[in-house]
Amino acid sequence: MLDNNRTHPVITIVFILSSLACLIPFWLILMVSLSGQNALAKYGYSFWPRQFDLVAYRFLAHDAEPILRSFGVSIVVTAIGTVLSLLITSALAYSLSRHDFPYRGAISLFVLVTMLFGGGLLPWYLVYTKFLHLQNTLLALIVPGLLGAFNVFIMRTYFTTSIPPSLIDSAQIDGASEYRTYFNVILPLSLPVLATIGLFTIVGYWNDWFTSLVFISSDKLYNLQYFLYNTLMNAQYLQTVADKAHIDTSSMQVQPLEELRMAMAIIAVLPVALVFPFLQKYFVKGLTIGAVKG
Amino acid sequence: MFNVKKGSLWVTALLLSFSLTAAGCSSGNSDSSNASDSNAPANQNAGDNAGTGTNNAAAGNAAADNAGANNASTKALDPYEVVMVYPDAKQNDLGAVQSAMNDYLKKTYPDMNMTVKLNPIDWSAYADKLNLMMSSGEKFDLLWTANWMNFETQVNKGALLPLDELVDQYGPDIKSVEGDLLDGAKRNGKLFGIHVHQELGNPQGIALRKDLIDKYHIDLTPLQSGEFKDLEPILKTIKENEPSVTPAVGPAFPLGAYFGSGSMESIIGPVGLDQRDTNPDNEFKVVDMYETPRYMELAKLTHDWYKAGYINKDATTPGVDIWKKFQAKTAFAAIGTDLEIVKDMAIGQPSVMAGKSAQLGMDIIQVPMNIDRLHTSKLSATLQAVSQTSKDPARAMMLLDLFYKDQNLLTLFNYGVEGTHYALNNGQIDVPQGKTKDNVGFYHDNQWMLGNQMLNYTRLGEDPNKYKNYEQFNEMVKSQPSPLIGFVFDSEPVKNELIAVSKVQSTFDPGLQSGQLNPETDLPKMISKLKAAGLDKVLGEAQKQIDAWRTANGK
Numbered sequence: 122m123l124d125n126n127r128t129h130p131v132i133t134i135v136f137i138l139s140s141l142a143c144l145i146p147f148w149l150i151l152m153v154s155l156s157g158q159n160a161l162a163k164y165g166y167s168f169w170p171r172q173f174d175l176v177a178y179r180f181l182a183h184d185a186e187p188i189l190r191s192f193g194v195s196i197v198v199t200a201i202g203t204v205l206s207l208l209i210t211s212a213l214a215y216s217l218s219r220h221d222f223p224y225r226g227a228i229s230l231f232v233l234v235t236m237l238f239g240g241g242l243l244p245w246y247l248v249y250t251k252f253l254h255l256q257n258t259l260l261a262l263i264v265p266g267l268l269g270a271f272n273v274f275i276m277r278t279y280f281t282t283s284i285p286p287s288l289i290d291s292a293q294i295d296g297a298s299e300y301r302t303y304f305n306v307i308l309p310l311s312l313p314v315l316a317t318i319g320l321f322t323i324v325g326y327w328n329d330w331f332t333s334l335v336f337i338s339s340d341k342l343y344n345l346q347y348f349l350y351n352t353l354m355n356a357q358y359l360q361t362v363a364d365k366a367h368i369d370t371s372s373m374q375v376q377p378l379e380e381l382r383m384a385m386a387i388i389a390v391l392p393v394a395l396v397f398p399f400l401q402k403y404f405v406k407g408l409t410i411g412a413v414k415g
Numbered sequence: 416m417f418n419v420k421k422g423s424l425w426v427t428a429l430l431l432s433f434s435l436t437a438a439g440c441s442s443g444n445s446d447s448s449n450a451s452d453s454n455a456p457a458n459q460n461a462g463d464n465a466g467t468g469t470n471n472a473a474a475g476n477a478a479a480d481n482a483g484a485n486n487a488s489t490k491a492l493d494p495y496e497v498v499m500v501y502p503d504a505k506q507n508d509l510g511a512v513q514s515a516m517n518d519y520l521k522k523t524y525p526d527m528n529m530t531v532k533l534n535p536i537d538w539s540a541y542a543d544k545l546n547l548m549m550s551s552g553e554k555f556d557l558l559w560t561a562n563w564m565n566f567e568t569q570v571n572k573g574a575l576l577p578l579d580e581l582v583d584q585y586g587p588d589i590k591s592v593e594g595d596l597l598d599g600a601k602r603n604g605k606l607f608g609i610h611v612h613q614e615l616g617n618p619q620g621i622a623l624r625k626d627l628i629d630k631y632h633i634d635l636t637p638l639q640s641g642e643f644k645d646l647e648p649i650l651k652t653i654k655e656n657e658p659s660v661t662p663a664v665g666p667a668f669p670l671g672a673y674f675g676s677g678s679m680e681s682i683i684g685p686v687g688l689d690q691r692d693t694n695p696d697n698e699f700k701v702v703d704m705y706e707t708p709r710y711m712e713l714a715k716l717t718h719d720w721y722k723a724g725y726i727n728k729d730a731t732t733p734g735v736d737i738w739k740k741f742q743a744k745t746a747f748a749a750i751g752t753d754l755e756i757v758k759d760m761a762i763g764q765p766s767v768m769a770g771k772s773a774q775l776g777m778d779i780i781q782v783p784m785n786i787d788r789l790h791t792s793k794l795s796a797t798l799q800a801v802s803q804t805s806k807d808p809a810r811a812m813m814l815l816d817l818f819y820k821d822q823n824l825l826t827l828f829n830y831g832v833e834g835t836h837y838a839l840n841n842g843q844i845d846v847p848q849g850k851t852k853d854n855v856g857f858y859h860d861n862q863w864m865l866g867n868q869m870l871n872y873t874r875l876g877e878d879p880n881k882y883k884n885y886e887q888f889n890e891m892v893k894s895q896p897s898p899l900i901g902f903v904f905d906s907e908p909v910k911n912e913l914i915a916v917s918k919v920q921s922t923f924d925p926g927l928q929s930g931q932l933n934p935e936t937d938l939p940k941m942i943s944k945l946k947a948a949g950l951d952k953v954l955g956e957a958q959k960q961i962d963a964w965r966t967a968n969g970k
Contacts, residue, residue: 159743165729183853243550250551334540335547340505354539355504359860362538378736 154178154383161379177380181388184352187340188388191348194259196392198344199326202263206322207315209268214276215307220286236270246335261336262344266326272318279314280307316403320396327393349385356381492528495810500545500802501559501864503535508831508856515832519824524817529810533828549574554804556811559864560608562795569800570602576801576808577605585812588820592867598901599794608798609815612867614756614885615794615892616787619676621646622749622768624741625778627653627660638782639763643673643750644716650725653747662725664737664746668928669730670717672751677785678709680897683904684916685945686957688897690788698898699965701958703950705942714927714934721930730929742775754781756888758880762786773876786888789896791903797863818866825866831857845875902964909956912949919944 153166157174164171181188216222217229239245245265255261284307292302308315333347343351356378506512517530534555536544542565548555549569560566560575569575582589582597590597592612600608621638628635631652637645650662666672681687685704689697704710720726727740740746757766760783768779787793801811818825830837830844836857838847852858862871869882878884906913923941926932964970 159739161739163743163745243547246547247551334543338536338544351537351539355537358502358538 150383150386154380154387156380174380177384180381181352181384187343187348188345190341191343191345194262194342195327195345198259198262199323201259202266202326203319203322205263206267206272207319210272210318211276211308211311211315212303213268214273215280215303217273218277218280218284219289232270232273236274242335249336256336257339257342259342262326262329262332262342265332266322266329269321269325272321276311276314276318279311284310313403316400320400323396324393346389349389353378353382353385492526492810495529495807496532497529497557497807497811497814498532498534498555499557499814500534500536500548500555501861502538502541503859503861504537506535506857506859508836509533509535511835512827512831512857516824516827519827523821523823527810527813529814531814549802549804552804554806555802556805556808557815558800558802559798560800561797562792566600566608566795566798566800567602570607574803575607576803576805577607578609578801578812579606581801581808581812582606582609585809586816586819588816588867592819592869596794599791600798601901602903608795608800610794611797611799611863611865612819612869613797613863614868615789615889618754618756618760618783618786618888619672619751620754620784621782622752622754622771623780623782624747625767625780627657627747628780631656635765635780635782636763638765638784641677641762641784643713643784646748646750647720647725650720650748651723654723654725657747660745660747661727661740663720663748663750664727664740665730665750665929666737666752668924669726669750670713670928670930671924673784674704674710674713674751676751678713679704679707680788680790680899682899682957682961683906683953684913685920685950686953688899699961699970701954701961703942703945703954705938705945711934711938714930714938717928717930718933719930726930731925731931738771738775741777741779751784754783756881756884757781757878758884758887760786760884760888760891769878770876787892789892789900791897791900799865815866820867820870822870825870826872828865829859829862829871831855839872840875841879842872843875843877843879844872898970899961901968902961904957904960909949909953912952915948916945916950916953919948 149166149168152168152170153161154177155173155175156167156170157172157176160170160172160174213232217225217232219225240248249261249265250256253264255264288306289302292306297306328346330344330346330350333342333344334350337343337347513531513533516533520527520529520531545558545560546565549572560569586609589609593610596610596612596615597606600606600610621643623635627633633649633652635649637648646663653660653662663669675681677690679687680690681704682701686701687704688700689702689704689707689709691707691709692698692700692702717726727746737746737749737752741749755768755770757769762783762785765780765782768781771781772779799815801808801815805811818828826833833839834847836847836855837844839845846852846855846858862868869886871882873879873881919941923932923937923944927934927937927941
């Protein structure tokens with residue numbers, strides 16, 4: 122720190138430059154999404170399109186109803202999923218952080234194994250469809266993301282390093298039950314790590330399209346990312362399919378692919394970009410602590 | 416020490432069961448899944464349910480009315496629902512179309528006693544979902560597949576039923592329409608897919624802007640030679656007079672496209688037969704396309720054109736859409752592109768590209784430079800197959816057969832319900848009055864996925880004789896079959912070499928194909944790298960398989 126407590130100008134410049142490096146591509150995406158088809162073919166990408174056109178957004182607006190519905194699905198899934206996930210992850214992590222918890226080592230090992238080995242796509246699919254029958258329900262979008270072993274370990278480390286065991290002892294001496302200790306003492310002290318893991322989970326749920334691809338066939342339950350992915354892929358397939366199948370597709374429609382792609386990126390990224398500032402203050406602290414392994 | 420309360424243990428146990436399912440590491444569960452399999456609905460596609468309920472009510476008992484049914488079996492069939500799986504974007508009125516198909520089936524073919532369930536899957540998910548459905552043993556009957564859509568894999572893992580006997584027994588119309596063409600989907604001597612009856616190849620050549628041809632009174636007769644080099648004076652005229660226009664744009668890699676036109680029959684990667692070799696002894700001789708004189712000739716031509724500024728500089732950028740350049744009026748000719756099939760097609764003979772002109776809103780002229788020979792790969796480029804999980808493959812084949820003879824049923828699948836989804840306008844398909852294809856509820860271009868295309872109506876704006884032209888074109892293609900018709904290369908023995916070869920290709924191809932590299936110096940470099948990557952082994956393997964195939968088939 123400098124004497125007058127102000128940031129060194131060099132650091133400021135470095136930060137401005139790196140912020141620009143993040144913002145400029147985003148600006149370019151926005152501008153491409155706003156440019157007309159012919160302008161793109163003629164002049165390529167540019168930071169200020171010579172020809173503004175909302176064709177891509179009109180194309181999406183044509184699908185306004187399904188887009189809004191998929192927005193709703195994404196929001197519901199992300200909200201419910203994140204709350205449940207935080208509850209389960211923190212409960213498991215807290216239990217594992219207590220030295221007096223029976224079979225602690227064995228259970229930790231069990232969690233660790235899920236981190237190292239996955240069952241593969243097919244068993245995963247079979248469990249959810251044939252055993253739990255979750256296909257085409259919102260639960261199919263929520264349950265698979267509920268618990269991540271990595272998050273459990275970050276949280277456990279937080280609990281073991283930042284919450285003194287004597288605090289738990291004293292709470293229990295004062296008559297708090299295990300649940301009361303957990304909900305009223307531990308969780309309020311753990312906001313940073315909860316916010317961090319919460320943000321991971323939010324981004325995870327928000328960006329997840331693969332679960333939809335696998336489990337959802339009713340278009341009413343598509344989440345936003347999958348809806349966008351799907352629209353784009355359908356447009357793209359129509360263009361390439363003619364080559365591959367050697368068919369005459371002269372009657373098929375040319376769609377504004379490039380612009381569409383960019384317009385979708387804009388739509389999909391906004392909500393998460395808006396959530397980030399609210400969680401940021403916890404984020405910094407939470408990450409540092411998670412980074413130091415106990 | 417053990418002062419944790421019992422309740423917490425329960426919570427932990429619950430959590431663990433969650434983590435078990437969530438992390439997905441549960442090998443034992445496949446057993447229990449079979450138990451619940453039998454009463455699980457195969458696929459709850461909420462969008463499709465509208466139509467399925469109505470069918471079973473009238474199951475059977477209409478046996479008195481035999482009109483229109485030519486089913487061989489005499490005993491009454493149990494009601495059966497044939498599930499059809501194919502890729503398609505969402506159609507709002509799918510349920511209505513499905514019930515219309517079922518009403519029609521019930522009325523016209525009562526003794527087949529079957530209903531159909533349409534189960535379209537989005538293009539984006541088709542390959543993955545189909546794979547999961549097959550692996551998890553989900554029940555479905557007919558599926559669309561293609562050699563570029565995992566057909567070989569599906570055959571190899573046994574997901575498709577062999578169809579020979581089924582076609583013999585239940586597919587008389589398929590056999591009469593397709594005949595020998597069915598053989599293209601044979602693998603190891605057994606038939607695994609039914610070819611969709613359609614055009615048997617494509618013409619490739621040059622597409623040009625009519626306005627500029629007229630403006631400069633360009634004479635297209637030199638192109639009757641069928642050689643791309645005779646295009647050069649025309650490109651020169653444009654280059655000199657229209658500075659803002661790129662004279663020639665290719666599909667992303669122009670050389671590949673026009674080299675492919677009649678120069679080479681590809682077997683795998685750069686390995687294939689030289690179609691220009693007139694020596695009959697060499698008919699089955701496998702060569703490396705980069706070592707043919709033709710490739711060098713065309714690579715030099717491309718390089719010269721590139722240096723002269725005739726070719727677009729962004730040809731190597733992925734996703735370049737040449738037609739958008741036409742729309743933006745920055746391109747004059749597309750070289751090596753697929754053309755439309757018109758009446759009396761001949762090399763070098765200009766004609767209007769009707770569909771493309773309508774689509775782009777400007778007149779485009781096409782000049783064919785090559786017309787495909789009949790290739791095996793074309794005969795498996797779009798197929799219908801029967802899933803191993805079908806409970807009644809015979810019924811699936813009966814339904815498929817109908818699509819080769821019943822125009823009404825095929826029209827229902829392709830265009831929906833008359834009056835609601837389409838209206839006939841002088842014998843062509845048009846959207847009903849006041850509707851557009853965006854709000855009509857059922858509009859797709861899936862004709863090429865099913866049945867006999869020659870039974871189809873044409874859409875308004877298409878040549879009303881489109882399918883007659885196809886027939887004529889097919890005769891032309893069939894008259895010059897590839898010597899390798901029926902041969903399918905098994906790439907398994909040279910899998911690793913092929914990966915190494917394609918790596919070398921991907922480093923050199925863009926530069927050579929767009930004309931940016933000088934073939935005199937870089938082509939030999941590439942060839943020696945290909946040899947180091949094991950190309951000779953691939954060549955040897957291809958020759959070996961072809962020789963074995965020739966002996967087996969007496970060619």
